[in-house]
Amino acid sequence: MIRLFQTHNIRRTEELDGLWDFRMDGMEKQYRLPVPACWEQHPDFLRHRGRGVYTRKITLMRMENLRLEFKGVSHTADVFLDGCHIAHHYNAYTPFSVLIKSVPAGEHTLSVSADNRFSPDSALHIPNDYYSYGGITRPVVLERIPDIYIRKVHFTPIWHNGVWSGKIQVTLSNLSNKYCHATVCITLDGQDLKGEAQLNPGEDCDLQFVQDFLNIREWSVLDPQLYILNTVVSIDGNPIDDLIERVGFRRIEIEGTKLLLNGKPIFLMGFNRHEDYACDGCAVSFQHMVQDLDMIQDMHANAVRTSHYPNDERFLDLCDERGILVWEENHARGLTLPQMQNPNFERQCEDCIREIVENHYNHPAIIIWGILNECASETDEGRRMYEKQYTQLRMLDVSRPLTSATCRHFQDICLDLPDVVSYNLYAGWYEDERAAVRNAREIEWVQASGGADKPIIVSEFGAGANYGFRDRSHCKWSEEYQADVLQENLCAYLYDPNLTGAFVWQFADCRVSEELWFARRARCHNNKGVVDEYRRPKLAYDVVKAMFAAKAANCPF
Ligand code: ADA
Numbered sequence: 381m382i383r384l385f386q387t388h389n390i391r392r393t394e395e396l397d398g399l400w401d402f403r404m405d406g407m408e409k410q411y412r413l414p415v416p417a418c419w420e421q422h423p424d425f426l427r428h429r430g431r432g433v434y435t436r437k438i439t440l441m442r443m444e445n446l447r448l449e450f451k452g453v454s455h456t457a458d459v460f461l462d463g464c465h466i467a468h469h470y471n472a473y474t475p476f477s478v479l480i481k482s483v484p485a486g487e488h489t490l491s492v493s494a495d496n497r498f499s500p501d502s503a504l505h506i507p508n509d510y511y512s513y514g515g516i517t518r519p520v521v522l523e524r525i526p527d528i529y530i531r532k533v534h535f536t537p538i539w540h541n542g543v544w545s546g547k548i549q550v551t552l553s554n555l556s557n558k559y560c561h562a563t564v565c566i567t568l569d570g571q572d573l574k575g576e577a578q579l580n581p582g583e584d585c586d587l588q589f590v591q592d593f594l595n596i597r598e599w600s601v602l603d604p605q606l607y608i609l610n611t612v613v614s615i616d617g618n619p620i621d622d623l624i625e626r627v628g629f630r631r632i633e634i635e636g637t638k639l640l641l642n643g644k645p646i647f648l649m650g651f652n653r654h655e656d657y658a659c660d661g662c663a664v665s666f667q668h669m670v671q672d673l674d675m676i677q678d679m680h681a682n683a684v685r686t687s688h689y690p691n692d693e694r695f696l697d698l699c700d701e702r703g704i705l706v707w708e709e710n711h712a713r714g715l716t717l718p719q720m721q722n723p724n725f726e727r728q729c730e731d732c733i734r735e736i737v738e739n740h741y742n743h744p745a746i747i748i749w750g751i752l753n754e755c756a757s758e759t760d761e762g763r764r765m766y767e768k769q770y771t772q773l774r775m776l777d778v779s780r781p782l783t784s785a786t787c788r789h790f791q792d793i794c795l796d797l798p799d800v801v802s803y804n805l806y807a808g809w810y811e812d813e814r815a816a817v818r819n820a821r822e823i824e825w826v827q828a829s830g831g832a833d834k835p836i837i838v839s840e841f842g843a844g845a846n847y848g849f850r851d852r853s854h855c856k857w858s859e860e861y862q863a864d865v866l867q868e869n870l871c872a873y874l875y876d877p878n879l880t881g882a883f884v885w886q887f888a889d890c891r892v893s894e895e896l897w898f899a900r901r902a903r904c905h906n907n908k909g910v911v912d913e914y915r916r917p918k919l920a921y922d923v924v925k926a927m928f929a930a931k932a933a934n935c936p937f
Contacts, residue, residue: 381666382451382519384697390612390622391529396490396520400434415520418454418513418661419494425514427894431495434516442485445525445555449477451693452518453494454662455505460491470728471504472496472517472662473655473689473711474735479525481555492516498895503725504711504732507895509906510654510688517663518692527556528579530623533611534741536779537629544596544629548589550611554579560615567610568627569593577613598642599628599744601682604703606744628700628744634781634799639835639880641705641747647935648705648881649874649928650683651676651910652840655691656890658913669695671915673702676887679910679921680928685839685883688713688753690736699745707783707839707883708740709750710769714787717756720765729765730772737776749773751784754804758791766794785839789822796830804840804885807872808865809908815841815872823878835880841869842885845920846902847912857902859919866910866920870927884924889913 382395402413404425411422419425419432440446450457454472458465467478496514498506505512529552536547546568554560558581566573566589573589597605609625630642638645653672657664664672669692676684684704689711699706710732719725733751740746751769756762766784773782781799786792795801803822807815819838826836845862854860866884873882889909892898905913910920 381694382521384694384701385608385624385626387624388622389624390619392524394522396436396438396522400436400516402432402434404428404432405430413515415516416452416518417515417663418517419515420513420661421659428514429497430514431493431497432514433491433493435489435491437487438490438522439487440483440485444483445479445481445527446483447477447479447523447525448490449475449521449523450492450516450518451475451520452516453492454496454513454515454517455502456495458493462488463491470502471711471732471735472512473691474732475518475693475739476735479555500722501724503719503722503728506715506719507893507898508713509892509898509901510656510713511661511891511893513661513663515663517661525555526620528552528554528560528562528613528615529621530611530613531584532738533609533623533625535609535625535627537627537631537744538590539631543592543594544598545590545592546627546629548573548591548609548611550575550587550589552577552579552585552587552613554581554583554585557581563614565612565614569596569607593629596629599630599703600642601646601703601705604628604701604744606700625742626697626700627742630744632747632780634835636833637835637878637880639781639800646682646705646880647874647931648683648707648837648883649681649931650685650705650707650881650883651681651887652685652687652883652885653887654687654890655689655695656888656913657915661891664692664695666694668915669698672887673698673704675911675915675917676704677702679925680932682932683707683881683883684887685709685750687840687886690732690740693740696740696743696745700743704745705747706743706745707748707750708736708746709753710736712752712755714754715752715756717759717762720756720762726765726768729769733769733772734776737773741777746780748781748783748800749777750802751782753785754787756788757784757786757794758788760793763794763797766797770797783837783839790825792829794830795826798834800835800837800880801826801831802837802839805838806841806843808868809843815869819872819876836878837881837883838873838879839883840885841873841882842866842908844907845918846907847889847916847918850919857907862908862910863919863923867923867927870924874927874931884910887911888915
């Protein structure tokens with residue numbers, strides 16, 4: 381499965397899933413490994429860091445332009461067609477594509493190397509409190525592309541004077557060496573919008589449409605209404621390409637210290653969720669994505685934070701359909717200033733930001749973009765990099781507020797930069813102070829340090845518990861202790877008028893690196909999930925469920 385809805389009727393597209401030939405560098409043995417998947421699910425590669433090469437054949441009946449899209453290769457990819465290098469990409473969590481013109485008829489060999497090693501070339505995939513797996517971990521799509529094709533369609537819902545309108549930005553590409561006249565027809569909610577395009581050889585062409593839509597139902601948590609946006613490009617009246625997107629009409633605004641969804645204040649009751657499932661690694665299967673959201677909604681949560689990287693688009697599609705609000709963030713967790721000064725860091729962050737906005741812009745569920753979780757925001761050099769990334773994001777998307785989760789308590793010098801201030805607080809785990817008292821001190825500091833009159837989110841709070849460890853003493857690491865800590869933190873945060881959201885750390889236990897201090901974590905897992913990596917609920921599950929349910933009952937969205 382590529383997306384939860386059909387993205388083309390005209391363009392021929394197929395998913396290159398199934399078994400690919402595979403070889404791991406330095407090993408003779410040949411394998412057949414599934415795609416998408418992590419190589420760690422194979423007994424020979426359970427903890428393997430290295431470079432592996434996946435290979436398969438593709439057959440063309442006639443000469444074609446091919447477009448290959450990789451939704452995720454972990455973590456560094458190089459792509460070869462018949463031995464020619466055609467693409468390089470860094471970062472497991474963002475899609476990339478490559479277009480090859482005029483590929484002759486016949487059988488061709490597609491090879492993809494994946495490299496999950498840590499090295500100075502990798503500033504974001506580093507030893508961390510989550511695991512950087514290896515492999516082609518998200519879907520691969522092969523498309524046959526005409527000389528004039530639709531490269532991108534972005535939809536922005538606009539609410540003005542009580543009327544919904546939509547801004548639709550279309551980018552066409554001309555792969556030929558000829559001038560070309562094309563017509564574009566957009567259909568949304570039964571309305572047709574038409575435009576003309578003059579395309580120069582080898583160039584892109586942007587078109588923009590703005591149209592009122594009078595009978596629209598808003599996208600909301602309780603009624604997540606989605607609409608199909610169909611764009612068709614024709615030459616001389618013949619439709620030659622199309623791109624289907626799925627959109628929603630909703631507005632996210634800030635009013636003082638409140639976050640408004642469709643004009644009404646919301647409180648984000650959320651979970652932090654790593655893309656990690658016991659047997660799947662980061663290549664979480666679709667059914668396990670559904671299971672995760674079933675459990676998250678069973679606990680009456682209304683939000684998910686994609687800690688700490690962009691997520692699989694099928695998961696975002698599910699959030700669109702279910703009315704689950706998403707804080708999606710670029711890829712970074714806990715980098716010190718020296719790590720941020722890696723010569724690759726700024727470019728790799730900016731590539732990630734560009735790729736998530738380009739590919740995830742149309743998801744109504746995404747209501748906030750985050751950057752740089754717990755990086756060096758207490759330093760001048762760190763501030764320069766935060767500021768640069770906020771600026772880049774604002775240039776790419778003015779429709780969503782921005783935030784960043786800090787842990788530089790009482791030292792952060794960047795709180796004036798985001799639209800929403802967020803901090804990670806572990807009262808009862810890393811700090812012994814009572815949650816309400818500790819949070820009051822944090823809020824006082826935030827409001828005096830650049831965060832005054834801004835919405836505030838407690839972006840992480842929680843405690844560790846080893847699944848199945850019960851102890852009447854309620855000692856640390858028992859399920860009882862974790863439930864007690866979450867109970868106390870939720871009591872402190874859910875009804876604090878200074879807060880607009882609180883995200884439990886974390887939904888499920890996840891595997892972590894075996895390097896550095898992370899190896900001291902029991903089982904080499906981060907055990908703060910309210911379910912374990914097999915989604916077996918701990919005692920905390922029912923505590924969070926009761927607390928979120930009570931909050932939802934007295935302030936429905
Ligand atoms: C930090 C970090 C999380 C996780 C958490 C923990 O807040 O943002 O990724 O590492 O601490 O479990 O300690």
